Amino acid sequence: MKRTTLSLIAVVTTLAAVTGVAALTAPDGTVTETLEASVPLPVERSSLLCPVPSTSEVAETTYTSYTPVSKGTAGERAPSQAQSAKAELRPAAAAGTPGETPAKKPGQPKAPATVTKPGTPVTAEANGAAAPALTGAANGTLAPGWTVQQTTVVPAGGSRGLLGVSCTAPDTDFWFPAASTGKQRQDYVHLTNPDDTAAVADIELYGPEGPLTSQITEGIPVPAHSSVPVLLSTLTTDPATQDLTVHVTTRSGRVGAVVGSADEKLGSDWLPASADPAGTVVLPGIPADATSVRLVAYAPGDDDADLKVQLVTPTGAIVPASAGALHVKSGMTAAVDLPDLTRGEPGSLLLSPSDPKKATPVVAALRVVRGKGENQEVAFIPATGAIDARATVADNRSKVSTLTLTAPGATAQVRITASAGSKGGTPVTRNVTVKAGTTTSLAAPLPEGLKGSYALTVERLSGGPVHASRMLELPQDGIPMFTVQPLTDDRGTVEVPEARQDLSVLDD
DSSP states (O other): OOHHHHHHHHHHHHHHHHHSEEEEEOTTSOEEEEEEEEEEEEOSEEEEEEOOOOSOTTOEEEEEEEOOOOOSGGGOOOHHHHHHOOEEEEEOEEOOOSSOOOOOOSOOOOOOOOBOSTTSOEEEEOOSTTOOOEEEEEEGGGSTTOEEEEEEEEOSSTTOEEEEEEOBOOBSEEEEEEEOOOTTEEEEEEEEOOSSSOEEEEEEEEETTEEOOBSSOSSEEEOTTEEEEEEGGGGBOSOOOSSEEEEEEEEESOBEEEEEEEETTTEEEEEOOOOSOBSSEEEEEEOTTEEEEEEEEEBOSSSOEEEEEEEEETTEEEOOSSOSEEEEOBTSEEEEEOTTOSTTSOEEEEEEESSTTOOOOBEEEEEEEEEETTEEEEEEEEOOOOOSSEEEEEEEOTTTEEEEEEESSSOEEEEEEEOOOTTEEEOEEEEEEEOTTEEEEEEOOOOEEEESOEEEEEEEEEESOOEEEEEEEOOBTTBOOEEEEEEOOOOOEEEEEEESSOGGGGOO
């Protein structure tokens, strides 16, 4: 095929990718068949980034790496491609940071074991304060849906708690409502760069009165294959702020970002990024026995947001007695306590515009507390996007994992698959109907003959949008330690143009 023909096809392919359809004109002026963006094909490569798990010497961290089995033609590969596929993580370098940086200890624990086939989780441990951040990638058959769960138990000390996070994909824009520079909190934003070139990040802080006076928040360098933890309280000279929204962007490169929060009284956990700003948001998975729930929201645009607040329960949506509405001023963080929110029933919070004709985009997160007195534990639930096709969460354990599914609109049908265990077991599949306007909370299905930990995959089969989260409980010494991970769509496929005619007719 000559260079001119190649160029023509390149232009048409680009046009098809942008518009979804393109007509191909041959050199003699005749129009051939069209190209349509209608074929879902599996992604060929996925990247994930895991933050430094803890600075505690007594921390015990478990990594669980997993790729779900992709069925049908969209998940198939040639044998040679399947044999060369792998998913692995490697330690990132610890880079310097503005302000205070957690102390680093010598020694580099082994990164999680490499996954070589879909359908079976692989686990590894890295204990103590030496465990580094991790960067990694999956290719071939292991790329679609690849997920890694980082679970850390800190039994004592200032960062005591159960800390769980699904390792994040690199991006250029992150929102974190519910962070804090309060005196009893130590919140770090962890920036991890997966690429071969340095990234440059900016951090903006917004409190109840608007932007905080900041310093050294612009142009923060994140070296290649490195991680930089930044203590939020060192970025501003303003008084301590309990309710804070953090905005992380990159001016060059990309990073993975997540906030690690440690509270002197309530323990510690990870605060994942909120879903992209939207007029209606869902925060799924408030446990039935929550003793304290605090909602934090931020409106990043030019308009104020007037929100209707509803709790979506197993029997329908109700308006909390403590707060049925929330006004969020543009550029300012708003927060409200929701006491006695669940009243013994699990639920999800739904924020929607008070005036449907004026849907102002917002980001939001919940700080959730279980337990009382000295035996309290904290976790965070960010606004979570709907599962378009499939989502997976790893590191589930027998009798301590709870799955929450919310259908804020129409009734939805989903398929839940409990994978094989990391040390043995047979997968189990279960179909569940989530009625319109309700939340379904269920003990996570168990694989038959489970040994070790396992993964849960949720596939939306039909109906309206579904939002989901998983709660993992590991109580210790009377403390109801728990962590909640949102399930986000794995974007395991991508739409590509399909040729209706053999383009070899253009060769001369």
